[in-house]
Amino acid sequence: MTLFNSRKLPAPVQNRPSGAYKTSRWRMFLLPFSVFLGALFTWYFLVRFNVFPSYAMPGPGAVASSFVEDFKSGSLLNDIVASLWRVAVGFVISAVLGIPAGLWLGQHLTGRQAFLPMLNFFRFLSPLAWIPFAILWFHIGDKPAVFLIFMATFFPLALATMSAVATIPAIYFRVAKDYNYKGVELLTKVTFPAVLPQVITALRVSYGIAWVVIVAAEMVGCQDGLGYGIWEARNGLRLDSAACYMVVIGLLGMGIDRFLLQFSKLPNVRWGYER
Amino acid sequence: MYAGDMKDKIQNSRLTLQDVSLSFGTMPVLQNLSLSVNSGEFAVIVGPSGCGKTTILNLLSGHIQPGSGAIHREGVIRTVYQKDGLFPWLTVSQNISMGLRSVSDAQQREEELQSLFELIHLEDFKNHYPHELSGGMRQRVELARALAGNSDILLMDEPFSALDYQTRLRMRYELVRLLEKRPRTVIFVTHDIEEAAQLADRVLVLSKRPATILKELEITASKPRGLTDGEVVKAMKEILEELGILREIVV
Ligand SMILES: Nc1ncnc2c1ncn2[C@@H]1O[C@H](COP(=O)(O)OP(=O)(O)O)[C@@H](O)[C@H]1O
Ligand SMILES: [Mg+2]
Numbered sequence: 001m002t003l004f005n006s007r008k009l010p011a012p013v014q015n016r017p018s019g020a021y022k023t024s025r026w027r028m029f030l031l032p033f034s035v036f037l038g039a040l041f042t043w044y045f046l047v048r049f050n051v052f053p054s055y056a057m058p059g060p061g062a063v064a065s066s067f068v069e070d071f072k073s074g075s076l077l078n079d080i081v082a083s084l085w086r087v088a089v090g091f092v093i094s095a096v097l098g099i100p101a102g103l104w105l106g107q108h109l110t111g112r113q114a115f116l117p118m119l120n121f122f123r124f125l126s127p128l129a130w131i132p133f134a135i136l137w138f139h140i141g142d143k144p145a146v147f148l149i150f151m152a153t154f155f156p157l158a159l160a161t162m163s164a165v166a167t168i169p170a171i172y173f174r175v176a177k178d179y180n181y182k183g184v185e186l187l188t189k190v191t192f193p194a195v196l197p198q199v200i201t202a203l204r205v206s207y208g209i210a211w212v213v214i215v216a217a218e219m220v221g222c223q224d225g226l227g228y229g230i231w232e233a234r235n236g237l238r239l240d241s242a243a244c245y246m247v248v249i250g251l252l253g254m255g256i257d258r259f260l261l262q263f264s265k266l267p268n269v270r271w272g273y274e275r
Numbered sequence: 276m277y278a279g280d281m282k283d284k285i286q287n288s289r290l291t292l293q294d295v296s297l298s299f300g301t302m303p304v305l306q307n308l309s310l311s312v313n314s315g316e317f318a319v320i321v322g323p324s325g326c327g328k329t330t331i332l333n334l335l336s337g338h339i340q341p342g343s344g345a346i347h348r349e350g351v352i353r354t355v356y357q358k359d360g361l362f363p364w365l366t367v368s369q370n371i372s373m374g375l376r377s378v379s380d381a382q383q384r385e386e387e388l389q390s391l392f393e394l395i396h397l398e399d400f401k402n403h404y405p406h407e408l409s410g411g412m413r414q415r416v417e418l419a420r421a422l423a424g425n426s427d428i429l430l431m432d433e434p435f436s437a438l439d440y441q442t443r444l445r446m447r448y449e450l451v452r453l454l455e456k457r458p459r460t461v462i463f464v465t466h467d468i469e470e471a472a473q474l475a476d477r478v479l480v481l482s483k484r485p486a487t488i489l490k491e492l493e494i495t496a497s498k499p500r501g502l503t504d505g506e507v508v509k510a511m512k513e514i515l516e517e518l519g520i521l522r523e524i525v526v
Contacts, residue, residue, distance in 0.1 A: 174338065175360055178353055179373045193364040271363035271406045 058240035066240040090149025098157035106165020127152035153206040160202035164195035197272020288350030288427040295344030322481030350427030374423025411442040472510040
Protein backbone atom coordinates (compact mmCIF):
# COMPACT_ATOMS: atom_id res chain seq x y z
CA MET A 1 0.00 0.00 0.00
CA THR A 2 2.99 2.34 0.04
CA LEU A 3 2.05 3.21 -3.50
CA PHE A 4 -1.03 5.07 -2.40
CA ASN A 5 -0.04 6.22 1.05
CA SER A 6 3.55 7.21 0.54
CA ARG A 7 2.90 10.41 2.42
CA LYS A 8 0.50 11.24 5.18
CA LEU A 9 -1.67 14.11 4.08
CA PRO A 10 -3.09 16.54 6.57
CA ALA A 11 -6.55 15.50 7.67
CA PRO A 12 -9.31 17.48 5.95
CA VAL A 13 -10.52 20.38 8.01
CA GLN A 14 -13.64 19.49 9.92
CA ASN A 15 -15.92 22.43 10.44
CA ARG A 16 -18.84 20.35 11.53
CA PRO A 17 -19.01 18.78 14.96
CA SER A 18 -18.11 15.11 14.86
CA GLY A 19 -21.72 14.04 15.48
CA ALA A 20 -22.88 15.69 12.28
CA TYR A 21 -19.89 14.18 10.52
CA LYS A 22 -20.93 10.71 11.62
CA THR A 23 -24.47 11.10 10.30
CA SER A 24 -23.12 12.26 6.96
CA ARG A 25 -20.94 9.14 6.83
CA TRP A 26 -24.04 7.12 7.58
CA ARG A 27 -25.89 8.86 4.81
CA MET A 28 -23.17 8.11 2.33
CA PHE A 29 -23.79 4.48 3.02
CA LEU A 30 -27.47 4.50 3.83
CA LEU A 31 -28.79 6.52 0.88
CA PRO A 32 -27.38 4.37 -1.91
CA PHE A 33 -28.24 1.27 0.06
CA SER A 34 -31.89 2.23 0.31
CA VAL A 35 -31.98 3.00 -3.40
CA PHE A 36 -30.54 -0.45 -3.99
CA LEU A 37 -33.14 -2.06 -1.74
CA GLY A 38 -35.89 -0.11 -3.51
CA ALA A 39 -34.70 -1.38 -6.87
CA LEU A 40 -34.55 -4.90 -5.53
CA PHE A 41 -38.15 -4.68 -4.23
CA THR A 42 -39.40 -3.17 -7.49
CA TRP A 43 -37.78 -6.02 -9.33
CA TYR A 44 -39.26 -8.54 -6.91
CA PHE A 45 -42.79 -7.17 -7.26
CA LEU A 46 -42.55 -6.91 -11.04
CA VAL A 47 -41.87 -10.63 -11.05
CA ARG A 48 -44.28 -11.45 -8.20
CA PHE A 49 -47.24 -9.91 -10.03
CA ASN A 50 -46.20 -11.28 -13.41
CA VAL A 51 -45.92 -7.90 -15.11
CA PHE A 52 -43.66 -9.69 -17.54
CA PRO A 53 -44.02 -13.40 -18.39
CA SER A 54 -41.82 -15.37 -16.03
CA TYR A 55 -39.56 -16.78 -18.77
CA ALA A 56 -38.70 -13.22 -19.81
CA MET A 57 -38.07 -11.86 -16.32
CA PRO A 58 -36.25 -13.99 -13.76
CA GLY A 59 -36.71 -12.93 -10.13
CA PRO A 60 -34.01 -12.04 -7.62
CA GLY A 61 -34.24 -15.47 -6.05
CA ALA A 62 -33.74 -17.30 -9.35
CA VAL A 63 -30.77 -15.08 -10.16
CA ALA A 64 -29.23 -15.72 -6.74
CA SER A 65 -29.53 -19.47 -7.08
CA SER A 66 -28.14 -19.28 -10.59
CA PHE A 67 -25.20 -17.38 -9.12
CA VAL A 68 -24.56 -20.17 -6.66
CA GLU A 69 -24.85 -22.73 -9.44
CA ASP A 70 -22.51 -20.91 -11.83
CA PHE A 71 -20.08 -20.25 -9.04
CA LYS A 72 -19.99 -23.85 -7.91
CA SER A 73 -19.52 -25.19 -11.42
CA GLY A 74 -16.54 -22.89 -11.80
CA SER A 75 -17.80 -21.42 -15.07
CA LEU A 76 -18.44 -17.99 -13.56
CA LEU A 77 -14.95 -17.67 -12.15
CA ASN A 78 -13.46 -18.92 -15.38
CA ASP A 79 -15.43 -16.36 -17.38
CA ILE A 80 -14.44 -13.55 -15.02
CA VAL A 81 -10.76 -14.39 -15.36
CA ALA A 82 -11.04 -14.68 -19.15
CA SER A 83 -12.69 -11.27 -19.50
CA LEU A 84 -10.37 -9.54 -17.05
CA TRP A 85 -7.37 -10.95 -18.87
CA ARG A 86 -8.54 -9.74 -22.29
CA VAL A 87 -9.40 -6.28 -21.02
CA ALA A 88 -6.10 -6.03 -19.18
CA VAL A 89 -4.02 -7.04 -22.20
CA GLY A 90 -5.88 -4.81 -24.66
CA PHE A 91 -5.90 -1.94 -22.22
CA VAL A 92 -2.19 -2.17 -21.43
CA ILE A 93 -1.27 -2.33 -25.12
CA SER A 94 -3.31 0.73 -25.88
CA ALA A 95 -1.93 2.63 -22.88
CA VAL A 96 1.64 1.74 -23.81
CA LEU A 97 1.11 2.92 -27.39
CA GLY A 98 -1.58 5.57 -26.94
CA ILE A 99 -0.02 7.66 -24.17
CA PRO A 100 3.35 8.12 -25.93
CA ALA A 101 1.51 8.78 -29.19
CA GLY A 102 -0.52 11.46 -27.42
CA LEU A 103 2.61 12.96 -25.86
CA TRP A 104 4.26 13.16 -29.25
CA LEU A 105 1.21 14.61 -30.99
CA GLY A 106 0.73 17.18 -28.23
CA GLN A 107 4.20 18.53 -28.88
CA HIS A 108 4.20 18.49 -32.66
CA LEU A 109 1.79 20.77 -34.40
CA THR A 110 2.51 19.26 -37.80
CA GLY A 111 1.91 15.78 -36.42
CA ARG A 112 -1.37 16.96 -34.96
CA GLN A 113 -2.45 18.51 -38.22
CA ALA A 114 -1.58 15.32 -40.06
CA PHE A 115 -3.08 12.74 -37.73
CA LEU A 116 -5.91 14.44 -35.89
CA PRO A 117 -8.67 13.91 -38.50
CA MET A 118 -7.71 10.24 -38.82
CA LEU A 119 -7.69 9.74 -35.05
CA ASN A 120 -11.07 11.41 -34.76
CA PHE A 121 -12.44 9.24 -37.53
CA PHE A 122 -11.48 6.07 -35.68
CA ARG A 123 -12.63 7.43 -32.36
CA PHE A 124 -16.15 7.83 -33.67
CA LEU A 125 -16.13 4.46 -35.37
CA SER A 126 -17.75 1.99 -33.01
CA PRO A 127 -15.21 -0.70 -32.16
CA LEU A 128 -17.96 -3.26 -32.71
CA ALA A 129 -17.82 -2.45 -36.42
CA TRP A 130 -14.45 -4.21 -36.40
CA ILE A 131 -15.95 -7.51 -35.25
CA PRO A 132 -16.09 -9.12 -38.71
CA PHE A 133 -12.47 -8.20 -39.38
CA ALA A 134 -11.37 -9.17 -35.90
CA ILE A 135 -12.67 -12.67 -36.46
CA LEU A 136 -11.26 -12.96 -39.97
CA TRP A 137 -7.85 -11.74 -38.90
CA PHE A 138 -7.54 -13.30 -35.46
CA HIS A 139 -9.98 -16.24 -35.64
CA ILE A 140 -11.30 -17.20 -32.21
CA GLY A 141 -9.95 -16.96 -28.69
CA ASP A 142 -8.39 -14.02 -26.84
CA LYS A 143 -6.92 -12.24 -29.82
CA PRO A 144 -10.01 -10.81 -31.53
CA ALA A 145 -11.35 -9.57 -28.18
CA VAL A 146 -8.01 -8.00 -27.30
CA PHE A 147 -7.94 -6.36 -30.70
CA LEU A 148 -11.40 -4.90 -30.18
CA ILE A 149 -10.46 -3.59 -26.73
CA PHE A 150 -7.41 -1.98 -28.28
CA MET A 151 -9.47 -0.37 -31.05
CA ALA A 152 -11.95 0.90 -28.47
CA THR A 153 -9.41 2.50 -26.12
CA PHE A 154 -6.36 3.53 -28.14
CA PHE A 155 -7.96 6.53 -29.85
CA PRO A 156 -9.63 8.16 -26.86
CA LEU A 157 -6.45 7.68 -24.80
CA ALA A 158 -4.15 9.14 -27.45
CA LEU A 159 -6.51 12.06 -28.06
CA ALA A 160 -6.97 12.87 -24.39
CA THR A 161 -3.22 12.76 -23.76
CA MET A 162 -2.61 14.90 -26.80
CA SER A 163 -5.01 17.63 -25.75
CA ALA A 164 -3.64 17.53 -22.20
CA VAL A 165 -0.14 18.16 -23.54
CA ALA A 166 -1.32 20.91 -25.84
CA THR A 167 -2.86 22.76 -22.90
CA ILE A 168 0.08 22.58 -20.46
CA PRO A 169 0.56 26.13 -19.14
CA ALA A 170 3.47 27.77 -20.96
CA ILE A 171 5.01 28.82 -17.66
CA TYR A 172 6.05 25.24 -16.88
CA PHE A 173 8.18 25.16 -20.02
CA ARG A 174 9.59 28.58 -19.18
CA VAL A 175 10.64 27.30 -15.77
CA ALA A 176 11.96 24.09 -17.29
CA LYS A 177 14.14 26.15 -19.60
CA ASP A 178 15.38 28.33 -16.72
CA TYR A 179 16.55 25.17 -14.96
CA ASN A 180 17.97 23.42 -18.01
CA TYR A 181 15.53 20.61 -18.61
CA LYS A 182 15.99 19.32 -22.13
CA GLY A 183 15.11 16.37 -24.34
CA VAL A 184 14.13 13.16 -22.57
CA GLU A 185 14.38 14.79 -19.17
CA LEU A 186 11.97 17.52 -20.24
CA LEU A 187 9.53 14.84 -21.35
CA THR A 188 9.75 12.64 -18.26
CA LYS A 189 10.20 15.32 -15.60
CA VAL A 190 7.96 18.08 -16.93
CA THR A 191 5.62 17.15 -19.76
CA PHE A 192 4.54 13.77 -18.42
CA PRO A 193 3.93 14.75 -14.79
CA ALA A 194 2.11 17.86 -16.03
CA VAL A 195 -0.44 15.74 -17.90
CA LEU A 196 -0.55 12.78 -15.51
CA PRO A 197 -3.76 13.83 -13.71
CA GLN A 198 -5.59 14.11 -17.03
CA VAL A 199 -4.04 10.87 -18.28
CA ILE A 200 -5.34 9.07 -15.20
CA THR A 201 -8.80 10.43 -15.87
CA ALA A 202 -8.52 9.31 -19.50
CA LEU A 203 -7.46 5.85 -18.34
CA ARG A 204 -10.56 5.61 -16.17
CA VAL A 205 -12.82 6.72 -18.99
CA SER A 206 -11.30 4.36 -21.51
CA TYR A 207 -11.34 1.50 -19.05
CA GLY A 208 -15.08 2.13 -18.83
CA ILE A 209 -15.31 1.84 -22.61
CA ALA A 210 -13.22 -1.35 -22.56
CA TRP A 211 -15.46 -2.97 -20.00
CA VAL A 212 -18.54 -2.20 -22.07
CA VAL A 213 -16.93 -3.45 -25.27
CA ILE A 214 -15.61 -6.71 -23.85
CA VAL A 215 -19.13 -8.04 -23.29
CA ALA A 216 -20.10 -7.46 -26.90
CA ALA A 217 -16.73 -8.69 -28.18
CA GLU A 218 -17.06 -11.98 -26.35
CA MET A 219 -20.49 -12.71 -27.76
CA VAL A 220 -18.74 -13.64 -30.97
CA GLY A 221 -15.45 -15.37 -31.48
CA CYS A 222 -14.99 -16.53 -27.91
CA GLN A 223 -15.57 -19.75 -26.02
CA ASP A 224 -15.57 -18.18 -22.58
CA GLY A 225 -15.77 -14.80 -20.86
CA LEU A 226 -18.61 -12.82 -19.30
CA GLY A 227 -20.04 -11.77 -22.66
CA TYR A 228 -19.93 -15.35 -23.89
CA GLY A 229 -21.68 -16.40 -20.66
CA ILE A 230 -24.58 -14.09 -21.40
CA TRP A 231 -24.80 -15.28 -24.99
CA GLU A 232 -24.77 -18.88 -23.92
CA ALA A 233 -27.45 -18.25 -21.30
CA ARG A 234 -29.62 -16.66 -23.95
CA ASN A 235 -29.17 -19.66 -26.23
CA GLY A 236 -30.17 -21.97 -23.41
CA LEU A 237 -33.07 -19.66 -22.47
CA ARG A 238 -31.49 -19.27 -19.04
CA LEU A 239 -32.22 -15.61 -18.44
CA ASP A 240 -31.60 -16.12 -14.72
CA SER A 241 -28.00 -16.93 -15.57
CA ALA A 242 -27.82 -13.98 -18.01
CA ALA A 243 -29.03 -11.62 -15.28
CA CYS A 244 -26.55 -13.11 -12.85
CA TYR A 245 -23.73 -12.33 -15.31
CA MET A 246 -25.05 -8.81 -15.75
CA VAL A 247 -24.86 -8.22 -12.02
CA VAL A 248 -21.30 -9.54 -11.97
CA ILE A 249 -20.27 -7.35 -14.91
CA GLY A 250 -21.66 -4.24 -13.26
CA LEU A 251 -20.08 -4.95 -9.90
CA LEU A 252 -16.68 -5.79 -11.37
CA GLY A 253 -16.75 -2.65 -13.48
CA MET A 254 -17.47 -0.55 -10.41
CA GLY A 255 -14.79 -2.32 -8.42
CA ILE A 256 -12.05 -1.77 -10.97
CA ASP A 257 -13.06 1.84 -11.38
CA ARG A 258 -12.70 2.27 -7.63
CA PHE A 259 -9.25 0.81 -7.95
CA LEU A 260 -8.26 3.18 -10.77
CA LEU A 261 -9.68 6.05 -8.74
CA GLN A 262 -6.97 5.39 -6.14
CA PHE A 263 -4.35 6.56 -8.64
CA SER A 264 -5.89 10.01 -8.63
CA LYS A 265 -5.16 10.15 -4.90
CA LEU A 266 -1.42 9.80 -5.40
CA PRO A 267 0.20 12.83 -3.79
CA ASN A 268 1.95 13.97 -6.96
CA VAL A 269 -1.24 14.12 -9.03
CA ARG A 270 -3.72 15.48 -6.49
CA TRP A 271 -3.00 19.05 -7.56
CA GLY A 272 -4.65 18.24 -10.89
CA TYR A 273 -8.01 17.56 -9.28
CA GLU A 274 -8.07 20.45 -6.82
CA ARG A 275 -8.66 23.47 -8.96
CA MET B 276 25.76 27.59 10.38
CA TYR B 277 26.87 25.86 7.22
CA ALA B 278 28.79 28.15 4.92
CA GLY B 279 30.58 25.76 2.57
CA ASP B 280 30.23 26.63 -1.05
CA MET B 281 27.00 28.42 -0.52
CA LYS B 282 26.95 31.39 -2.76
CA ASP B 283 27.08 34.36 -0.41
CA LYS B 284 29.16 36.67 -2.57
CA ILE B 285 28.26 38.19 -5.86
CA GLN B 286 30.32 37.01 -8.73
CA ASN B 287 30.77 39.34 -11.61
CA SER B 288 27.46 39.69 -13.30
CA ARG B 289 26.62 41.99 -16.14
CA LEU B 290 23.35 42.82 -17.76
CA THR B 291 22.95 45.49 -20.40
CA LEU B 292 20.51 46.46 -23.10
CA GLN B 293 21.99 48.65 -25.83
CA ASP B 294 19.66 50.58 -28.13
CA VAL B 295 17.17 47.77 -28.07
CA SER B 296 14.00 48.03 -30.13
CA LEU B 297 11.23 45.54 -30.43
CA SER B 298 7.82 45.43 -32.09
CA PHE B 299 5.06 42.90 -31.88
CA GLY B 300 3.67 42.95 -35.39
CA THR B 301 3.31 46.60 -36.23
CA MET B 302 3.12 47.72 -32.61
CA PRO B 303 6.42 49.11 -31.32
CA VAL B 304 6.88 48.10 -27.69
CA LEU B 305 10.45 49.22 -27.04
CA GLN B 306 12.31 51.94 -28.91
CA ASN B 307 16.07 52.43 -28.55
CA LEU B 308 16.06 51.43 -24.93
CA SER B 309 19.41 51.30 -23.19
CA LEU B 310 19.87 50.16 -19.65
CA SER B 311 22.62 48.58 -17.66
CA VAL B 312 22.42 46.92 -14.28
CA ASN B 313 25.48 46.81 -12.05
CA SER B 314 26.71 43.81 -10.19
CA GLY B 315 24.87 43.51 -6.88
CA GLU B 316 22.44 46.26 -7.69
CA PHE B 317 18.73 46.11 -6.94
CA ALA B 318 17.11 47.79 -9.94
CA VAL B 319 13.37 48.30 -9.99
CA ILE B 320 11.44 48.96 -13.17
CA VAL B 321 8.09 50.70 -12.77
CA GLY B 322 5.76 51.81 -15.48
CA PRO B 323 2.17 51.77 -16.61
CA SER B 324 0.54 48.44 -17.34
CA GLY B 325 1.29 47.18 -20.84
CA CYS B 326 4.30 49.44 -21.36
CA GLY B 327 6.70 46.55 -21.91
CA LYS B 328 8.11 45.67 -18.47
CA THR B 329 7.65 41.94 -18.87
CA THR B 330 9.03 42.24 -22.38
CA ILE B 331 12.23 43.78 -20.99
CA LEU B 332 12.66 40.85 -18.60
CA ASN B 333 12.03 38.40 -21.44
CA LEU B 334 14.79 40.11 -23.42
CA LEU B 335 17.15 40.05 -20.46
CA SER B 336 16.56 36.35 -19.85
CA GLY B 337 16.97 35.55 -23.54
CA HIS B 338 13.46 34.24 -23.83
CA ILE B 339 12.81 36.57 -26.76
CA GLN B 340 15.17 38.29 -29.16
CA PRO B 341 15.23 42.03 -29.88
CA GLY B 342 14.35 43.46 -33.28
CA SER B 343 17.52 45.51 -33.17
CA GLY B 344 20.17 46.46 -30.63
CA ALA B 345 22.44 44.36 -28.46
CA ILE B 346 22.07 42.51 -25.18
CA HIS B 347 24.96 41.46 -22.98
CA ARG B 348 24.55 39.09 -20.13
CA GLU B 349 27.04 37.44 -17.85
CA GLY B 350 26.10 35.13 -15.04
CA VAL B 351 23.40 32.60 -14.32
CA ILE B 352 19.95 34.14 -14.59
CA ARG B 353 16.89 32.91 -12.73
CA THR B 354 13.37 34.24 -12.95
CA VAL B 355 10.85 34.52 -10.15
CA TYR B 356 7.38 34.50 -11.62
CA GLN B 357 4.27 36.24 -10.41
CA LYS B 358 2.63 32.93 -9.58
CA ASP B 359 2.36 29.28 -10.59
CA GLY B 360 6.10 29.07 -11.25
CA LEU B 361 6.46 26.04 -8.98
CA PHE B 362 5.88 22.59 -10.41
CA PRO B 363 2.70 21.38 -8.70
CA TRP B 364 3.70 17.71 -9.01
CA LEU B 365 6.86 18.25 -6.95
CA THR B 366 7.09 18.80 -3.22
CA VAL B 367 8.49 22.03 -1.86
CA SER B 368 11.80 20.33 -1.28
CA GLN B 369 11.92 18.87 -4.79
CA ASN B 370 11.03 22.25 -6.26
CA ILE B 371 13.85 23.99 -4.43
CA SER B 372 16.22 21.19 -5.45
CA MET B 373 15.65 22.19 -9.08
CA GLY B 374 17.85 25.18 -8.33
CA LEU B 375 20.60 22.81 -7.16
CA ARG B 376 20.71 20.66 -10.28
CA SER B 377 24.13 22.00 -11.19
CA VAL B 378 25.55 20.96 -7.81
CA SER B 379 26.98 17.52 -8.45
CA ASP B 380 27.90 16.53 -4.90
CA ALA B 381 24.89 14.95 -3.18
CA GLN B 382 26.03 15.82 0.33
CA GLN B 383 26.58 19.44 -0.60
CA ARG B 384 23.17 19.55 -2.27
CA GLU B 385 21.54 18.24 0.88
CA GLU B 386 23.31 20.77 3.09
CA GLU B 387 22.47 23.66 0.82
CA LEU B 388 18.83 22.55 0.68
CA GLN B 389 18.75 22.49 4.46
CA SER B 390 20.23 25.97 4.75
CA LEU B 391 17.74 27.32 2.20
CA PHE B 392 14.88 25.88 4.22
CA GLU B 393 16.25 27.56 7.33
CA LEU B 394 16.52 30.77 5.39
CA ILE B 395 12.86 30.81 4.35
CA HIS B 396 11.58 29.30 7.62
CA LEU B 397 9.60 26.55 5.93
CA GLU B 398 11.29 23.49 7.42
CA ASP B 399 7.91 22.10 8.44
CA PHE B 400 6.64 22.15 4.87
CA LYS B 401 9.41 20.30 3.08
CA ASN B 402 7.15 17.50 1.93
CA HIS B 403 4.10 19.58 1.19
CA TYR B 404 2.99 20.29 -2.33
CA PRO B 405 2.63 23.85 -3.64
CA HIS B 406 -1.16 23.67 -3.66
CA GLU B 407 -1.08 23.02 0.06
CA LEU B 408 0.70 26.32 0.75
CA SER B 409 -0.48 29.91 0.95
CA GLY B 410 0.48 32.35 -1.80
CA GLY B 411 3.14 33.97 0.35
CA MET B 412 4.71 30.66 1.24
CA ARG B 413 4.77 29.66 -2.41
CA GLN B 414 6.62 32.86 -3.34
CA ARG B 415 9.15 32.19 -0.57
CA VAL B 416 9.74 28.76 -2.07
CA GLU B 417 10.19 30.33 -5.51
CA LEU B 418 12.70 32.72 -4.02
CA ALA B 419 14.62 29.90 -2.39
CA ARG B 420 14.72 28.00 -5.66
CA ALA B 421 15.99 31.05 -7.54
CA LEU B 422 18.62 31.75 -4.88
CA ALA B 423 19.80 28.13 -4.80
CA GLY B 424 23.05 26.95 -6.31
CA ASN B 425 24.98 29.10 -8.70
CA SER B 426 22.55 31.86 -9.62
CA ASP B 427 23.88 35.39 -10.06
CA ILE B 428 20.97 37.41 -11.34
CA LEU B 429 17.32 37.36 -10.32
CA LEU B 430 14.66 38.62 -12.68
CA MET B 431 11.47 39.23 -10.75
CA ASP B 432 8.25 39.97 -12.59
CA GLU B 433 5.75 41.41 -10.14
CA PRO B 434 6.54 38.54 -7.78
CA PHE B 435 4.30 39.77 -4.98
CA SER B 436 1.40 41.27 -6.90
CA ALA B 437 -0.80 38.18 -6.53
CA LEU B 438 -0.55 38.41 -2.74
CA ASP B 439 -2.72 40.29 -0.28
CA TYR B 440 -1.45 43.61 1.00
CA GLN B 441 -0.13 42.49 4.37
CA THR B 442 1.64 39.48 2.91
CA ARG B 443 3.15 41.75 0.29
CA LEU B 444 4.53 44.04 3.00
CA ARG B 445 6.02 41.07 4.80
CA MET B 446 7.53 39.65 1.61
CA ARG B 447 9.42 42.89 1.01
CA TYR B 448 11.20 42.50 4.34
CA GLU B 449 11.71 38.84 3.62
CA LEU B 450 13.36 39.61 0.29
CA VAL B 451 15.67 42.22 1.81
CA ARG B 452 16.68 39.73 4.50
CA LEU B 453 17.32 36.93 2.01
CA LEU B 454 19.43 39.16 -0.21
CA GLU B 455 21.47 40.23 2.80
CA LYS B 456 22.37 36.57 3.32
CA ARG B 457 22.73 35.81 -0.36
CA PRO B 458 23.44 38.92 -2.37
CA ARG B 459 22.35 38.85 -5.98
CA THR B 460 21.90 41.27 -8.82
CA VAL B 461 18.17 41.91 -9.03
CA ILE B 462 15.94 43.36 -11.71
CA PHE B 463 12.55 43.74 -10.17
CA VAL B 464 9.48 44.72 -12.16
CA THR B 465 6.48 46.12 -10.38
CA HIS B 466 3.60 48.52 -10.71
CA ASP B 467 3.61 48.98 -6.94
CA ILE B 468 5.32 52.27 -6.16
CA GLU B 469 5.65 51.52 -2.45
CA GLU B 470 7.47 48.34 -3.31
CA ALA B 471 9.83 50.21 -5.60
CA ALA B 472 10.61 52.85 -2.99
CA GLN B 473 11.23 50.31 -0.24
CA LEU B 474 13.39 47.91 -2.22
CA ALA B 475 15.27 49.73 -4.95
CA ASP B 476 18.82 50.95 -5.14
CA ARG B 477 17.71 52.51 -8.39
CA VAL B 478 14.24 53.00 -9.84
CA LEU B 479 13.73 53.17 -13.59
CA VAL B 480 10.47 54.85 -14.46
CA LEU B 481 9.17 53.86 -17.87
CA SER B 482 6.85 55.79 -20.15
CA LYS B 483 3.80 54.43 -21.87
CA ARG B 484 4.34 52.24 -24.90
CA PRO B 485 6.73 52.42 -26.75
CA ALA B 486 8.68 52.40 -23.52
CA THR B 487 11.53 54.76 -22.83
CA ILE B 488 13.17 55.51 -19.52
CA LEU B 489 11.58 58.70 -18.20
CA LYS B 490 13.69 58.94 -15.12
CA GLU B 491 16.29 57.14 -13.09
CA LEU B 492 16.07 57.60 -9.37
CA GLU B 493 18.79 56.49 -6.93
CA ILE B 494 17.70 55.66 -3.41
CA THR B 495 20.63 55.33 -1.05
CA ALA B 496 18.86 54.81 2.28
CA SER B 497 19.85 51.57 3.99
CA LYS B 498 17.51 48.56 3.92
CA PRO B 499 15.15 47.36 5.27
CA ARG B 500 13.25 50.60 4.87
CA GLY B 501 10.00 51.36 6.65
CA LEU B 502 7.03 52.26 4.53
CA THR B 503 6.79 55.70 6.15
CA ASP B 504 10.52 56.50 6.28
CA GLY B 505 11.24 59.98 4.96
CA GLU B 506 13.32 58.74 2.03
CA VAL B 507 10.71 56.21 1.02
CA VAL B 508 7.89 58.72 1.05
CA LYS B 509 10.01 61.17 -0.89
CA ALA B 510 10.88 58.55 -3.50
CA MET B 511 7.24 57.52 -3.84
CA LYS B 512 6.26 61.10 -4.47
CA GLU B 513 8.92 61.48 -7.13
CA ILE B 514 7.87 58.30 -8.90
CA LEU B 515 4.21 59.26 -8.80
CA GLU B 516 5.05 62.65 -10.20
CA GLU B 517 7.08 61.13 -12.98
CA LEU B 518 4.26 58.78 -13.89
CA GLY B 519 1.93 61.75 -13.99
CA ILE B 520 -0.35 60.19 -11.43
CA LEU B 521 0.13 62.72 -8.64
CA ARG B 522 -0.86 65.53 -10.93
CA GLU B 523 -3.95 63.76 -12.22
CA ILE B 524 -5.21 62.99 -8.76
CA VAL B 525 -4.52 66.46 -7.36
CA VAL B 526 -6.10 68.30 -10.28
N1 LIG C 1 3.87 37.71 -27.46
C1 LIG C 1 3.26 38.88 -27.71
N2 LIG C 1 2.63 39.09 -28.88
C2 LIG C 1 2.03 40.27 -29.15
N3 LIG C 1 1.98 41.30 -28.29
C3 LIG C 1 2.56 41.15 -27.10
C4 LIG C 1 3.23 39.93 -26.74
N4 LIG C 1 3.74 40.07 -25.49
C5 LIG C 1 3.40 41.30 -25.10
N5 LIG C 1 2.69 41.97 -26.05
C6 LIG C 1 2.21 43.34 -25.97
O1 LIG C 1 3.30 44.15 -25.68
C7 LIG C 1 2.95 45.15 -24.74
C8 LIG C 1 3.87 45.07 -23.54
O2 LIG C 1 3.59 43.87 -22.84
P1 LIG C 1 4.24 43.54 -21.44
O3 LIG C 1 5.71 43.64 -21.57
O4 LIG C 1 3.69 42.26 -21.00
O5 LIG C 1 3.68 44.72 -20.53
P2 LIG C 1 3.81 44.94 -18.97
O6 LIG C 1 4.55 46.23 -18.82
O7 LIG C 1 2.42 45.07 -18.44
O8 LIG C 1 4.54 43.77 -18.40
C9 LIG C 1 1.49 44.93 -24.39
O9 LIG C 1 0.73 45.84 -25.13
C10 LIG C 1 1.22 43.53 -24.83
O10 LIG C 1 -0.11 43.40 -25.26
MG1 LIG D 1 3.85 42.23 -17.06
